[in-house]
Amino acid sequence: MNIAAELVLVAFRVVMAFVQAALRWVFKPPEKSVAGEVCLVTGAGGGLGRLFAREFAERGASLVLWDINEVANEATAEALRASGARVRAYTCDISRRADVYCTAERVRAEVGEVTVLVNNAGVVAGRPLLDCPDELIERSMAVNCHAHFWMVKAFLPHMLENNHGHVVTVASSLGLFSTAGIEDYCASKYGAVGFHESLSHEIKAIGKDGVNTTLICPYLVNTGMFRGCRIRKEIETYLLSPLEPQYCVHEAMHAVLTNRSMICTPRLMYLVVFMKSILPWDAVVCIYRFLGADKCMYPFFAEHRRGLNNNQKEPWTDALPTNPCVDHGNADLD
Numbered sequence: 001m002n003i004a005a006e007l008v009l010v011a012f013r014v015v016m017a018f019v020q021a022a023l024r025w026v027f028k029p030p031e032k033s034v035a036g037e038v039c040l041v042t043g044a045g046g047g048l049g050r051l052f053a054r055e056f057a058e059r060g061a062s063l064v065l066w067d068i069n070e071v072a073n074e075a076t077a078e079a080l081r082a083s084g085a086r087v088r089a090y091t092c093d094i095s096r097r098a099d100v101y102c103t104a105e106r107v108r109a110e111v112g113e114v115t116v117l118v119n120n121a122g123v124v125a126g127r128p129l130l131d132c133p134d135e136l137i138e139r140s141m142a143v144n145c146h147a148h149f150w151m152v153k154a155f156l157p158h159m160l161e162n163n164h165g166h167v168v169t170v171a172s173s174l175g176l177f178s179t180a181g182i183e184d185y186c187a188s189k190y191g192a193v194g195f196h197e198s199l200s201h202e203i204k205a206i207g208k209d210g211v212n213t214t215l216i217c218p219y220l221v222n223t224g225m226f227r228g229c230r231i232r233k234e235i236e237t238y239l240l241s242p243l244e245p246q247y248c249v250h251e252a253m254h255a256v257l258t259n260r261s262m263i264c265t266p267r268l269m270y271l272v273v274f275m276k277s278i279l280p281w282d283a284v285v286c287i288y289r290f291l292g293a294d295k296c297m298y299p300f301f302a303e304h305r306r307g308l309n310n311n312q313k314e315p316w317t318d319a320l321p322t323n324p325c326v327d328h329g330n331a332d333l334d
């Protein structure tokens, strides 16, 4: 086809994509069935992960639950089993590449191939950069970003072979715009968004239209992970209150089950992304100050410090290698 004709066709397809998107707003598209699928959720021991697992279980999927916290993960598994779901729980630290690949092998042998992968587990350092131990920064990158590579490398090949599957990336609105003091989190979530977008393009490029991807970018959710995070009181009260976890997961599930490529919850987040892309930096700073978004993490840091003081010991230090010259994370792969 000559380039002029092709351009007309592309223009037509672009317009049709707009029309389709508008129609999806007005008429809710039907949700696909996940009955009989094998769905793996990371970070299933609590918060959004536990709710995602419940939603998939209620729709007849078999659940494979991964979490670093064995007790919490087992509690999720027990609750789902009690409601009749088929569930297997695995303790896995997804920041360790070898742990991911080895647990993936066990899942394949004990349950079968995973067809829906929900990369949900996440962490935050909870301190501004210059007060933050290097290990905590590395942990955020490893859990929130690098683990997505290992998980997808472990489970995508089978999805591609069968041209059937779904990869869900739970990122964050802070993977699309940022604020002060959570460099570790923003960098790792921007990384996850970039990873997800490239992966989605790759799947399209090789024509595997049976393998879908969905990127989830929520605003602040009331799970406790960001307890204390606060914007200007009037804006929080009248315009933008923290999301309830159940609402967030309900919206995300609808996006997954209708094969949407991405969802920001609430929709106002799209406006923030747009604003950030077109306004001059000084205007963005000015608006942040007005909305109380510039220092929204400060009360979160204070809350986090209070939590650590009460517990005396910092829980993340358990994960530190005893000999700093040995890379314990991936030692058995080298």
Ligand SMILES: NC(=O)C1=CN([C@@H]2O[C@H](COP(=O)(O)OP(=O)(O)OC[C@H]3O[C@@H](n4cnc5c(N)ncnc54)[C@H](OP(=O)(O)O)[C@@H]3O)[C@@H](O)[C@H]2O)C=CC1
Pocket: 042, 043, 044, 045, 046, 047, 048, 049, 066, 067, 068, 069, 072, 092, 093, 094, 095, 120, 121, 122, 123, 143, 170, 171, 172, 173, 217, 218, 219, 220, 221, 222, 223, 224, 225, 226
């Ligand atoms: N809460 C919020 O405001 C928002 C959260 N998100 C994202 O949503 C996802 C879920 O968050 P949320 O439910 O709030 O967080 P939670 O802290 O409530 O749950 C996260 C779960 O992941 C587990 N986990 C942590 N590290 C690892 C690891 N190395 N390997 C395996 N599991 C691990 C945690 O275990 P343990 O408790 O033992 O650490 C916990 O069970 C995260 O990716 C988060 O970044 C996105 C937007 C907003």
Ligand SMILES: CC1=C(/C=C/C(C)=C/C=C/C(C)=C/C=O)C(C)(C)CCC1
Pocket: 171, 172, 173, 174, 177, 178, 179, 218, 219, 220, 221, 226, 229, 230, 231, 240, 272, 287, 288, 291, 293, 294, 296
């Ligand atoms: C920066 C910013 C805002 C505040 C965002 C906040 C407070 C996000 C918190 C997100 C979290 C905690 C995500 C976790 O993954 C506004 C007021 C929306 C608009 C202006 C820019």
